[in-house]
Amino acid sequence: MKPDKLRRHLFETFSKNWQIVRPAYDFKEQSEIIDWDFRKAVICPLCMRFFNTAALSQESVLPLTLEHCPPEELGGKPKVLLCKECNSKTGHDVDVKLMEFLHVQPFNNEEINSSIENKNTVIKSKDAEVRGTTVFKRLEKNKFYFDLKAKDEYRKALYDKIQKADEFQITYKTHETPSAHLVHVALLKIAYLLAFHKFGHLFILNSNYDFVRKQILNPEQKILKSKGVSQNTSLPLGFYLISQPLFAKGILVVFELTYAGTKEKYAVILNHPSLKDIAFYGDLSNYNGRTFSLEKEDFRDIDFLTSKENIGLYYRDINRDYSFNIQRLGLDFIYKNLD
Numbered sequence: 001m002k003p004d005k006l007r008r009h010l011f012e013t014f015s016k017n018w019q020i021v022r023p024a025y026d027f028k029e030q031s032e033i034i035d036w037d038f039r040k041a042v043i044c045p046l047c048m049r050f051f052n053t054a055a056l057s058q059e060s061v062l063p064l065t066l067e068h069c070p071p072e073e074l075g076g077k078p079k080v081l082l083c084k085e086c087n088s089k090t091g092h093d094v095d096v097k098l099m100e101f102l103h104v105q106p107f108n109n110e111e112i113n114s115s116i117e118n119k120n121t122v123i124k125s126k127d128a129e130v131r132g133t134t135v136f137k138r139l140e141k142n143k144f145y146f147d148l149k150a151k152d153e154y155r156k157a158l159y160d161k162i163q164k165a166d167e168f169q170i171t172y173k174t175h176e177t178p179s180a181h182l183v184h185v186a187l188l189k190i191a192y193l194l195a196f197h198k199f200g201h202l203f204i205l206n207s208n209y210d211f212v213r214k215q216i217l218n219p220e221q222k223i224l225k226s227k228g229v230s231q232n233t234s235l236p237l238g239f240y241l242i243s244q245p246l247f248a249k250g251i252l253v254v255f256e257l258t259y260a261g262t263k264e265k266y267a268v269i270l271n272h273p274s275l276k277d278i279a280f281y282g283d284l285s286n287y288n289g290r291t292f293s294l295e296k297e298d299f300r301d302i303d304f305l306t307s308k309e310n311i312g313l314y315y316r317d318i319n320r321d322y323s324f325n326i327q328r329l330g331l332d333f334i335y336k337n338l339d
């Protein structure tokens, strides 16, 4: 599907969801501020502002944009709409850090065959100099293969000349591994947006996720004590409800990242809709037990976005008393906290 068609499709789906959810909320205050009919609208899940169909035009003041979840470079599909402001801000400050981490870390850890790109590399011999992006591949611990991505024939010729010289010099900037904190914020963002894609506006219209949003929009600040991030290899992809320990009642989101030909699973814990995020992640960072009992969701094929009946299920069973008709598998999840 073409991007504009896809944006419209997501808008239709999510605005239908909003039309069903809206009567549960008293939005008088906002409706006075907004001078257009906001019944046919969607909310940006990060800044929580309303957008109508006008925002589908990419020429509008603040357009709605496709958000791949996980990021496209990590194998994700376009799943939700974000306003352009949130998209560019979190793309640059959050997603890029995760991608850098996944690519830089193996290289910095001296993994054989790991590779990295260095922009603005300078290669020079006695009588020639060329600049550009180079790819470094680690052949052995301290032995690299490198190649210049010569942009044009002129640079290619220079590069050939330099390589034939008796001696040449190469200057490049080394990459630092991005901080674990930023990487975890990126993983939290993926889990949060996947949950929005699954559960719709009811999920985000909950002040218990205010600090999760604040953390994603202010990645440099350490707002949440833990980000509930864990690397996990055994659980199938999907959503799980944590039933034990009680303080950690929450939603476990398992997703996969694809990069450099490998797939890796991550599990991120989102606080339960009835628990305040700031306290939840604080308790999580102090939890020494490290084992969680999980209930596997049996709502994989349930549409929580456009079916009124199912949205009611979410509200009644997940949002309120947590007695959703779940498959009682009693799975245990060993949490290896990456924080």
Ligand SMILES: [Zn+2]
Pocket: 044, 045, 046, 047, 048, 049, 082, 083, 084, 085, 086, 087
């Ligand atoms: Zn936004």
